[in-house]
Amino acid sequence: MPRLAEGAASLRGLAVYLFPFPAFATLPRLPWHSPTVISTMAAVFGDMSDHISYKYNFRASGSQPSTPSTASSPIDSTYSSGQSTMSASTPSVAVDDEGDTSSSVSGAASIFEELSSLISEDDKYTFSTAVKLANYIKKRVEACLASSTGCYLLVTGVPDNKEAQIDSLLARRQIRNQVRIMHEPTIKSLIIKLMPGVPHELTTYALEARITSKVVALPGHTIFSLLGIKAARFYGSGGGSKEGDSGFRPATRASDDFPSFMIEVGYSETMEKLRKDAKWWLTASTHGPVTKMVIIIKINRDPPALELEVWVMGPNTATMLMRSRPPTVPACVQSFDIDAAGTVTPTPAANGLRIPYLTLFDVPHPHAADIIISLDELSELALVIFQNGL
Template sequence: MAAIISRSTTSPSVSASSVSASSAVPSASTILTSVKSTKDSDPPTVRFTNTQDLFDIINSTTGDFLTVTNVSPNQFTEIERERDIGRRNGQKKRYRKFRFRRYNANSQILIITITTAVHEALHLGLYMRYYAQLARNGTEESWKDIGTETFRQQGHPAGDGGEGDSTGGPWPERGRAGNWPTLVIESGYSEILPELQKDMRWWFQESNHQVKIVILAKFDDQQHHILLEKWEEEISSPQGAITRSRAAARSQNGVLNPVKRQSITITRDETTNPVSYNVTRGALVLGFRLLFLRDPGPQEGDFVLSIQSLQLYAEKVWAQLPRSD
């Protein structure tokens, strides 16, 4: 189903599936009663006019994902500044928290993540379970929680940018401001899986491969499951004939490409009493070397989120769903 942008009673509704025509994209100055997004549909899309109206639209969006067009680099900087000022000083009007999923200066498209209860439970539930293992192993002082810092494309400080849902890296190796994380967790409720996978590729590419692990957590309400994907990179050797142009594009030993190392599905079974959660394809494993950029020492090793831990995680995610009654 298409996402529907509901206007006031004097204006017709606009389908987000029609936004390919520029005239069909509502502007951020349009007074909206609500911006609705059905799960796994095209995200609602609006055209930017000014920061204040954009914040009002974010307030009325029901999903966790919003696309904003016609955002120049200077306007992106303005949006970021006004958001951060509001965080520090508070606002006369209460605005919802949001993050910049991705910004592309060439296309002038800004994708915004809105912090709904389900969205936050999806990524924080995984990250906090990982961090709890750090604490149990006594290695939390060697880890920096980077959080939702805005990361910029290298060599392009005023252009492309993005913020992760949960991020972190080793201390002190990634301890300075602006250092890229080794671990990124991105979640999605109304955001479709292909968009999440674009986020994954962005992190690897724009960090110049300093990001080592990207975990995607996608909630599918219709299928009653959570999909977890763990992505890493590996060197892929060139295939086929090596032309001069291909040789220039690839190093002699190949290039780094994203590889899906794990795909785990957690399904809710409401036929049991109590409700149960079935985990397919085992526990989620995070490699120590990729996280900490060194070999594990004594009493150190990979971090394993067990099947039981993932079942408890899923239970808490489902508890955040809005009630239908």
């Protein structure tokens, strides 16, 4: 409990530091669990049910927003809207073109299996009962924080219709908010990502706060223009499901639509695992509004450092050679390495992290402008995480 209270205090302090709205001014003087703190957080970051709503299930076939998007594709919006130092000629950092990444059943299973192959034998578990699985996960959550590996678990042999029971058992053990579940029913398996406390929460919160403050600064926008997404479960068109760390959807989207923007954070995982997470979000939402951008962040503890990558759907350069391949595949268009001193190294060279307006939103606005998080702001964000979360 002392560690939890310390973490909550850090989050309150960060709210005032990064997001100095008058409503936050009293937060440091109130208990972290007070109704005022909870209601203020809800007002700033959208419906708090989204932030704890592991019980909500959203499907890729959700209804369309009332006004259609004018962006022809995520990669188009990455280079076409607002002011930016990037141009259409800027090369992407990396393109993931391994096989067909379309959202068919086989494609969804393929992404799951790619991630499964990165999980060590020590982190694989064969399902017997939901109670035993919940007890095992609780032990692993406790061990993960002190470990340099093992924050992804593969569970095989999971019977159908066990998700609700597993959710309930994890909630009873007070660890449900520290777990994110990816389910692939075609092979009766789960991948469970463990999120042990402060490092994950502080990192996602810091980036959310920075983005939200910049959106609110745009004329005609409010704290409700973007709605926060936390542990909600989303179902891809192939039947598989996934819960993300954090994200946003514009207010124009229906409550069961996929988020437009997601954040995935790893405390000790390899970047390759996080890249598979990004790939799922970008390829699973084929019916209705799609996820247009995923930012993945790896936190290194010793020495303190952040690795950050920006992923979107980009042209598949192999399409001309293999017509069976999809026209677009997940691509990394920006990356940033931030060391313990807060020095930021961007690849390719840039003045900051760019999020095009029509990546976050689906509908043009007279006062639309891209969200630019400068290198100084990225440095500031990293140092706050190093000083309060590690």
